[in-house]
Amino acid sequence: MATPAELARLVDLHLSDLRDPEPNWTIGPSPMAGRGVFATRDIQQGEIIFRERPLVLGPTARKGSILNTCVCCHKLLAVKDFLCKNNCTLPVCDKCSNSEQHRSECQLFQQWKPKDLQINAGNNNNSNNSHASNGNKDGDDCCPVNTMSLRILTAVRVFFLHPDQIALVEAMQANDDKGYRGEIIKAAQCFRNFPTTDKPFMDRLFRVVGVLNTNAFEAPCRMGDHEILLRGLFPLTAVMNHECTPNASHYFDNGRLAVVRAARFIPQGGEVTTTYTKILWSNLTRCIFLKMTKNFMCDCVRCNDNTENGTYLSALFCRAQGCKGIVIPVQTKTLQPDWRCTTCESVFPHSKMARYQDFALNTINNRINKGSVAEMITFINDMCPRFCPSSNYVLVEAKLNVIWRMSRPTTEEFNEDHLKCKERYKEEIVALLEKLGAGDCTLKKLITEEIL
Numbered sequence: 001m002a003t004p005a006e007l008a009r010l011v012d013l014h015l016s017d018l019r020d021p022e023p024n025w026t027i028g029p030s031p032m033a034g035r036g037v038f039a040t041r042d043i044q045q046g047e048i049i050f051r052e053r054p055l056v057l058g059p060t061a062r063k064g065s066i067l068n069t070c071v072c073c074h075k076l077l078a079v080k081d082f083l084c085k086n087n088c089t090l091p092v093c094d095k096c097s098n099s100e101q102h103r104s105e106c107q108l109f110q111q112w113k114p115k116d117l118q119i120n121a122g123n124n125n126n127s128n129n130s131h132a133s134n135g136n137k138d139g140d141d142c143c144p145v146n147t148m149s150l151r152i153l154t155a156v157r158v159f160f161l162h163p164d165q166i167a168l169v170e171a172m173q174a175n176d177d178k179g180y181r182g183e184i185i186k187a188a189q190c191f192r193n194f195p196t197t198d199k200p201f202m203d204r205l206f207r208v209v210g211v212l213n214t215n216a217f218e219a220p221c222r223m224g225d226h227e228i229l230l231r232g233l234f235p236l237t238a239v240m241n242h243e244c245t246p247n248a249s250h251y252f253d254n255g256r257l258a259v260v261r262a263a264r265f266i267p268q269g270g271e272v273t274t275t276y277t278k279i280l281w282s283n284l285t286r287c288i289f290l291k292m293t294k295n296f297m298c299d300c301v302r303c304n305d306n307t308e309n310g311t312y313l314s315a316l317f318c319r320a321q322g323c324k325g326i327v328i329p330v331q332t333k334t335l336q337p338d339w340r341c342t343t344c345e346s347v348f349p350h351s352k353m354a355r356y357q358d359f360a361l362n363t364i365n366n367r368i369n370k371g372s373v374a375e376m377i378t379f380i381n382d383m384c385p386r387f388c389p390s391s392n393y394v395l396v397e398a399k400l401n402v403i404w405r406m407s408r409p410t411t412e413e414f415n416e417d418h419l420k421c422k423e424r425y426k427e428e429i430v431a432l433l434e435k436l437g438a439g440d441c442t443l444k445k446l447i448t449e450e451i452l
């Protein structure tokens with residue numbers, strides 16, 4: 001792995017005009033993991049630490065993604081006949097189809113000979129050759145886009161970068177997850193002539209895919225009245241290590257600019273951290289997510305406190321007869337803790353509580369976005385307290401969903417009680433964030449400034 005100094009040199013070149021002449025950050029060796037970002041002086045809460053453009057950007061092409069979106073400008077395309085006229089099978093608008101960027105990737109895809117993607121209605125479920133629908137019900141039968149070849153596009157774009165930019169990608173960490181090979185194999189199956197026997201090429205591709213999976217962000221981008229998620233590699237933002245209640249927060253300005261601010265005061269020399277999970281998830285949910293997606297167990301203060309600063313985001317109702325107490329995990333930093341009631345002290349095995357947590361999660365999530373906001377509020381206020389403590393993260397997320405839906409343009413009308421509920425939910429979530437010590441985090445800004 002590249003030294004912190006070499007990584008910092010390449011990051012400086014990448015930042016170009018966005019590099020502050022006297023930055024308040026530097027890259028150094030981290031006691032948490034590998035390299036990290038550190039404050040060169042005291043940084044006040046709310047201060048911008050850096051801004052950065054993506055080194056590469058591409059479609060996320062995940063299940064449910066809108067696929068009839070131009071791979072260059074991300075504009076929404078017609079529901080039919082939106083693929084490149086040169087048969088590279090990439091969705092592209094007329095204007096971008098003649099751009100330099102598209103020309104090079106179009107030629108490469110043509111050289112690899114994409115397989116015929118004409119599909120039959122209802123034949124969308126073959127995961128080895130997954131012709132995805134375009135997320136637009138009208139177009140389900142006529143959207144011959146292969147999500148796996150679309151997903152590999154961001155990795156392919158790395159090969160067209162300037163040598164210093166390629167060196168930066170090479171200097172980044174790539175977790176060695178065998179699952180990443182599957183992504184490449186599935187993409188290769190979309191072509192008749194993919195260079196699978198070219199070992200140096202395949203090794204480089206594997207590393208690039210590893211770098212993307214370890215470091216890339218999903219950045220929301222609004223184009224007119226549709227919003228899509230882009231897969232972006234923002235190298236400096238990615239060098240920040242994870243903390244479950246981080247001291248910095250980041251957001252993406254329309255997918256094209258990462259902005260990193262101090263959520264709290266950061267003393268000179270302190271490591272600048274961000275979070276790779278949702279801040280309001282419970283200890284166990286974050287722990288499982290980090291292990292599965294980032295391959296590490298977090299050791300931060302919050303992960304070591306089974307009350308989570310008194311927020312009890314994990315809490316479930318006690319299963320002992322007659323007890324109305326709550327149970328929380330006994331051990332921290334394990335994927336299968338025992339659970340103990342804080343009132344009667346009964347202990348339950350994880351298998352039992354995991355089933356209960358899944359039941360609460362599925363019952364609540366099945367209602368989210370189904371039916372009106374008014375129905376959701378009634379469900380949250382009247383039904384959920386019967387089976388889920390109000391501090392449980394799933395219920396907290398349901399309230400967040402109501403705030404989100406009420407803050408967006410909608411034809412639904414809300415009465416005074418609904419508006420009061422929304423305000424109450426907002427106050428509860430802001431109080432939770434304060435208990436966690438989250439400072440001026442992005443979520444707090446989104447809630448209080450209503451820019452969800």
Ligand SMILES: C[S@@+](CC[C@H](N)C(=O)[O-])C[C@H]1O[C@@H](n2cnc3c(N)ncnc32)[C@H](O)[C@@H]1O
Pocket residue numbers: 030032033034035036172173175214215238239240241242243294295296297298299
């Ligand atoms: C995006 S990289 C962060 C930068 C990385 N430290 C480097 O040197 O390039 C993400 C990886 O860093 C490591 N990491 C980040 N935060 C960590 C933490 N709190 N504890 C342990 N490992 C962590 C994990 O290996 C994770 O997959």
